[in-house]
Amino acid sequence: MKPAALPEALAEPTVRVRPGWTSLLFFANIGLWLAIYAPIQVLLPEQAELLDAAHKEVVFGLVTGVGAVVSLVVNPLVGLASDRTRSRFGRRHPWTLAGAIIGAAGLAVLAMAGNVAVMTAGWCLVQAGLNGMLATLTSTVPDRVPVAQRAWIGGLVGISQMLGTVVGAVLVTVLITELPGGYLACAVVVVVGAVLFVLRTPDLPLPRDWPVERWRAALAQLWISPRRQPDFAWAWGCHFMINLGNALGTFYLLFFLKDAVHYPDPDTGLLIMMGLYGAALVVGGLGVGYLSDSSGRRRPFVLLSVAVMALAALLLTLWQTWPAALAASPLLGLGFGAYWAVALAILTQVLPTAADRAKDLGVVNIANLLPQVIAPLLATVILADLGGYPALFGASAIATLAAGGLILGVRKVR
DSSP states (O other), X not given: OOOOOOOTTTSOOOSOOOHHHHHHHHHHHHHHHHHHHHIIIIIHHHHHHHHOGGXXXXXXXXXXXXXXXXXXXXXXXXXXXXXXXXOTTOSSXXXXXXXXXXXXXXXXXXXXXXXXXXXHHHHHHHHHHHHHHHHHHHHHHHHHOOGGGHHHHHHHHHHHHHHHXXXXXXXXXXXXXXXXXXHHHHHHHHHHHHHHHHHHSOOOOOOTTOOOXXXXXXXXXXXXXXXXXXXXXXXXXXXHHHHHHHHHHHTTHHHHIXXXXXXXXXXXXXXXXXXXXXXXXXXXXXXXXXXXXXXXXXXXXXXXXXXXXXXXXXXXXXXXSXXXXXXXXXXXXXXXXXXXXXXXXXXXXXXXXXXXXXXXXXXXXXXXXXXXXXXHHHHHHHHHXXXXXXXXXXXXXXXXXHXXXXXXXXXXXX
C-alpha cells in the first residue's frame, strides 16, 4: 500500500509568493513587533520609573522577565495547536487573530495599571497573545515560501521587526506622549495588522480526516533531540546567542542614555538611535537576502553579521558617549539585518518535519524569547556589581561572537 500523499498544507511550497502576500505579512509583523518593542523600549521603563523611581531597573527586569517566561510556554504550545488545527478557516489564521486580540487586551490592562502587580499581569497577557501570533506568522514562511525565496522574505521579516521598533518609538514618543494612549495605540495597530492578514491571505486547511496525535503524545514531541537533529540544535544555539547579545545591547538603551551618556533628552536620543539602526537594518536585510538567495549560501553571511554586531557592542564597551552611540547604532542594525535575512532561511531548512512546522518554529522562537528572561537578570547583576555599562556591552559582544562559532556546526546548509 502506498503511503498517503501529503496534503497541500504540508507539502513543500514551490510557487513563489507574490508582492501582495508579502506586503500583508510584512505589515502584520510590523504591528506585532511594534506592540512588543514600543513597550519594552519606552513604555515599560517609563512606567517602572513612575511606579518606583528608586528601583526602576529591578521593576523593569521583573516585569519583562516574568512576561518572557510566559512567552516561552505559549509560543511552542500555540505552534503545536495550530499544526493540528483542522478548521475550515485554516490552521494558522484563527490563532493569529486570537493572539492579536489577547495581546491588545493586555495592552489595555497596562494602560490602566497603577501598581507593579497589575503591570506584570498586563505584560504577561501581552506576551501570551502576541507570542501565539508570532508562532503562526513565523510558520507561514515554510508553509508558503519556497526555499529559493526565503532569505529575501527573511530579510523582510527582520526589517519588519526593527521597523516595528522604530515606528513604535515614534508613535509613543512623538505622536502620543502619554502612557495610556501609547499602550492603546499599540493595541489598535497590532489588531489592524492581524485582521488584514487574516482576511486577505489564504490559509490552507488540513483535511478534516487527517490523523493527529493525542495531546499527550503531541506534547512529548516538544523535545527535539540534539543527537537526532544536530543541525537544528546548532542553528538554535546560534539563534539564541545572537538574540542574547542583542537583548543585552538594546534593552537598557533608554537608561544608558540617561545615566551613562547623560544625554539631555533620552527619549529623543533613543529615537535617533533607532532611526539609524532601522535604516541600516533595511540595507543589511535586503542586500544580504538577495545575495544569499542568489548564491545559495547562508553561513558566510552569518559570520559577517556576527563580526559587525560585535564591533558595535565593542564601541559602546570602550566609549559611553553620544558619538559612540551614533556610530554603534547603524553597525548593529546592519549586522542584525544581515543576520535575520539568512536566519529564517537556515532555521526553516533544518526543521525536522513538515507536519510540525509551527511547533518546531515555536521551539526556535524560544531562542528569541529566552534571552528576554536571561538578559534582564544578567544585566541587573552586571550593572550593579560587575562593571556597569562597559561590562554590559562587553557581555553583548561575547555572546554575539559565540554565535559565530555555533553556526559552523550546521552542515545541511552551506
